[in-house]
Amino acid sequence: MFEVIIIGGSYSGLSAGMALGRALRNVLIIDAGQPCNQQTPHSHNFITQDGKTPKEISQLAKQQVEKYDTVKFYDGLVVNTIKTSGGFEITTNKKDTFLTEKIIFATGIKDIMPNIKGFASCWGISVIHCPYCHGYEVKNIKTGILANGNNAFHYAQLISNWTKDLTVFTNGKSTLTVEQTDKIKQHNIAIIEKEVIALEHINGKLKEIIFTDNSSFELKALYARPEFKHHTNIPEKLGCELTEHGLLKVDMFQKTTVKNILACGDNASLFRSVSVAVASGNMAGAFLNNQMTEKEF
Numbered sequence: 001m002f003e004v005i006i007i008g009g010s011y012s013g014l015s016a017g018m019a020l021g022r023a024l025r026n027v028l029i030i031d032a033g034q035p036c037n038q039q040t041p042h043s044h045n046f047i048t049q050d051g052k053t054p055k056e057i058s059q060l061a062k063q064q065v066e067k068y069d070t071v072k073f074y075d076g077l078v079v080n081t082i083k084t085s086g087g088f089e090i091t092t093n094k095k096d097t098f099l100t101e102k103i104i105f106a107t108g109i110k111d112i113m114p115n116i117k118g119f120a121s122c123w124g125i126s127v128i129h130c131p132y133c134h135g136y137e138v139k140n141i142k143t144g145i146l147a148n149g150n151n152a153f154h155y156a157q158l159i160s161n162w163t164k165d166l167t168v169f170t171n172g173k174s175t176l177t178v179e180q181t182d183k184i185k186q187h188n189i190a191i192i193e194k195e196v197i198a199l200e201h202i203n204g205k206l207k208e209i210i211f212t213d214n215s216s217f218e219l220k221a222l223y224a225r226p227e228f229k230h231h232t233n234i235p236e237k238l239g240c241e242l243t244e245h246g247l248l249k250v251d252m253f254q255k256t257t258v259k260n261i262l263a264c265g266d267n268a269s270l271f272r273s274v275s276v277a278v279a280s281g282n283m284a285g286a287f288l289n290n291q292m293t294e295k296e297f
């Protein structure tokens with residue numbers, strides 16, 4: 001029986017674990033070891049850890065949390081969770097079960113790779129989603145934006161701060177408005193509506209974008225924001241509501257809409273970054289402990 005089980009032991013889960021472990025709570029962190037940024041060679045924009053590999057950051061985090069004997073670890077995937085009279089019963093893929101009073105979901109999200117050959121191999125290397133994470137490393141070079149409509153417009157506006165050598169690929173007929181199209185063109189950004197079939201690359205480093213008509217366009221970097229899904233639908237099965245963006249609905253203390261269930265990190269945040277994941281994990285841990293002490297005192 002644990003006071004808190006944290007499902008997901010990457011940046012946000014470990015951060016919640018540290019707050020709770022240091023608060024003398026009896027905590028278990030269950031992690032399947034599949035963080036979303038694992039393919040990216042270097043992680044940026046997290047102060048003190050800028051330029052480290054994703055693994056270096058999470059390993060150091062884990063070592064620091066492991067020092068607290070209040071926190072236990074379990075490697076595995078949570079496959080089921082049911083509500084019990086005293087809390088929750090959690091079952092893993094190895095058929096182990098654990099009981100807990102409270103749960104923190106720190107499960108992240110899974111990016112769904114589009115059906116474009118080479119996309120998945122370039123993901124996080126030269127195909128990137130976030131300029132704050134990787135824009136500096138690809139500044140002032142030949143860059144594409146693979147997006148349409150409002151997303152393409154927003155990206156064009158944002159990325160033009162990092163490079164002026166920009167082209168928008170709408171991958172089919174443009175859904176940009178006339179005003180958006182005019183504005184993009186005023187900035188000498190071309191819009192190509194051809195359908196994309198593949199990305200030519202060497203070890204994830206982009207060379208060319210290839211279209212269905214067999215023509216191609218040389219590129220060094222490409223911004224894209226693929227669809228995502230949750231790693232698990234357990235929070236929903238337990239009654240947690242989602243936002244209009246499909247993320248877990250939380251308040252400023254990371255509380256979901258279900259009592260004794262919190263969520264932190266990418267599964268509950270529109271802004272994906274290690275620092276935000278760590279901050280929300282810290283908040284979830286501290287808030288939960290505060291709630292428990294109020295009840296106990």
Ligand SMILES: Cc1cc2nc3c(=O)[nH]c(=O)nc-3n(C[C@H](O)[C@H](O)[C@H](O)COP(=O)(O)OP(=O)(O)OC[C@H]3O[C@@H](n4cnc5c(N)ncnc54)[C@H](O)[C@@H]3O)c2cc1C
Nearest residue numbers: 008010012032034036037044078108124133265266273274
């Ligand atoms: C390609 C890429 C590059 C990025 N680069 C940067 C960068 O340079 N700088 C930056 O600040 N941010 C970057 N980010 C964003 C950053 O990686 C995320 O914001 C951060 O990883 C979110 O942390 P998290 O703990 O919420 O989720 P994750 O790190 O994704 O971890 C979730 C964990 O939960 C586990 N899990 C899920 N379901 C279960 C289950 N049912 N049972 C057990 N375990 C489970 C997963 O296996 C995983 O280990 C990048 C993201 C991507 C996709």
